[in-house]
Amino acid sequence: MKTVCCSILGFGAIGQGVAEVLLKKKEYLENIGLEVKVVAVVDSKGATINPEGVDLANCLARKRTDGTVALENLSGVEVIQSVAHDLVIETTPTNIRTGGAGLQNMFAAFQTGKDVITSNKGPLTLKYRELMEAAKVAGSHFRFEATVGGSMPIINLSNEVLAGNKVKSVKGILNGTCNYILTRMLEERASYNDILAESMQLGIAETDPTYDVEGIDTACKLVILANAIFGLDATYSDVEVTGITKVTPEALEMAYERGHVIKLIGEVSRERIHVAPRLVPINHPLAVGGTLNVASVETELAGEITVTGKGAGPIETASAILSDLIAIYGN
Numbered sequence: 001m002k003t004v005c006c007s008i009l010g011f012g013a014i015g016q017g018v019a020e021v022l023l024k025k026k027e028y029l030e031n032i033g034l035e036v037k038v039v040a041v042v043d044s045k046g047a048t049i050n051p052e053g054v055d056l057a058n059c060l061a062r063k064r065t066d067g068t069v070a071l072e073n074l075s076g077v078e079v080i081q082s083v084a085h086d087l088v089i090e091t092t093p094t095n096i097r098t099g100g101a102g103l104q105n106m107f108a109a110f111q112t113g114k115d116v117i118t119s120n121k122g123p124l125t126l127k128y129r130e131l132m133e134a135a136k137v138a139g140s141h142f143r144f145e146a147t148v149g150g151s152m153p154i155i156n157l158s159n160e161v162l163a164g165n166k167v168k169s170v171k172g173i174l175n176g177t178c179n180y181i182l183t184r185m186l187e188e189r190a191s192y193n194d195i196l197a198e199s200m201q202l203g204i205a206e207t208d209p210t211y212d213v214e215g216i217d218t219a220c221k222l223v224i225l226a227n228a229i230f231g232l233d234a235t236y237s238d239v240e241v242t243g244i245t246k247v248t249p250e251a252l253e254m255a256y257e258r259g260h261v262i263k264l265i266g267e268v269s270r271e272r273i274h275v276a277p278r279l280v281p282i283n284h285p286l287a288v289g290g291t292l293n294v295a296s297v298e299t300e301l302a303g304e305i306t307v308t309g310k311g312a313g314p315i316e317t318a319s320a321i322l323s324d325l326i327a328i329y330g331n
């Protein structure tokens with residue numbers, strides 16, 4: 001049995017989803033020869049640490065009742081530097097201005113020779129090259145399937161499953177919250193503000209939901225795809241960005257009467273990176289609803305390959321983190 005000691009940094013919707021999935025998959029992981037021992041959980045108020053393994057069920061319960069897991073006044077970086085472990089699971093909020101705590105956590109993880117799996121888009125949008133270089137110098141694994149499309153495989157699909165197949169473009173819906181809002185505004189005539197509030201409760205919206213509705217989150221994901229799949233050195237300023245805040249119920253209904261839905265479509269190629277609301281024919285493969293994401297990958301040898309899946313949500317996103325973990329430590 002191989003033991004993987006890890007920390008979970010950020011214990012909101014996704015961090016808690018990771019804890020739940022690790023509890024649910026304990027037996028499966030043991031059957032494939034992996035014991036995953038969480039030695040630290042950190043939120044914005046502090047940390048719970050136990051080198052023998054923290055009690056995840058207890059952490060989840062305390063987070064629900066007390067609003068925090070903090071028992072010790074330690075930050076993510078302090079935990080990385082002082083607690084022995086192999087892997088940092090980084091799920092703090094996305095911040096594309098400074099990179100937030102996530103950027104510091106990732107650099108500290110690589111400086112101490114740890115592997116990183118993340119759902120946090122900020123550091124990868126701001127400092128992709130530097131992070132890849134730091135991981136390479138440290139000899140660390142760095143995987144981030146959860147950052148784009150949540151559970152929907154897109155980065156590992158393009159780079160691993162489709163290896164050798166040059167990808168020409170990726171086009172689709174990469175934000176579950178916007179898709180949820182647009183779908184329910186059309187189908188139930190629900191109010192924009194009510195659905196946005198519900199999205200926050202469901203744990204699908206960003207910590208700052210303007211990132212979702214203004215197209216910023218989709219733009220970040222396109223930057224990550226541009227760098228990870230196309231090998232570009234793109235940052236946020238390379239993206240043309242329009243969100244969904246000006247899409248009215250009347251526009252959605254008028255489009256529908258003419259056989260179309262309005263979707264927030266992101267598209268990335270070597271030539272252009274852009275996101276904006278666009279008309280999509282009702283029966284088109286990109287016309288998926290609810291929190292679904294969808295991506296059409298235009299490839300050199302295999303033509304178009306389209307994938308769809310839940311683009312947001314705690315358990316769904318944690319499933320991508322679990323697959324990255326198994327990709328690193330499984331046989």
Ligand SMILES: NC(=O)C1=CN([C@@H]2O[C@H](COP(=O)(O)OP(=O)(O)OC[C@H]3O[C@@H](n4cnc5c(N)ncnc54)[C@H](O)[C@@H]3O)[C@@H](O)[C@H]2O)C=CC1
Nearest residue numbers: 010011012013014043044092093094101119120207312313
């Ligand atoms: N919610 C979703 O469906 C998805 C979210 N993501 C990304 O995953 C990350 C986490 O998202 P959520 O869990 O939804 O956010 P959240 O707002 O629910 O949770 C964030 C957590 O980070 C903690 N935190 C804040 N500052 C911290 C700091 N300095 N040190 C340690 N912990 C800190 C907070 O206390 C909270 O526990 C974000 O980067 C987001 O973009 C990615 C895919 C899907």
Ligand SMILES: N[C@@H](CC=O)C(=O)O
Nearest residue numbers: 175176177205206312
């Ligand atoms: N807020 C994001 C979460 C996943 O990245 C979304 O709604 O897609």
Ligand code: NA
Nearest residue numbers: 145148150152
């Ligand atoms: Na994904």
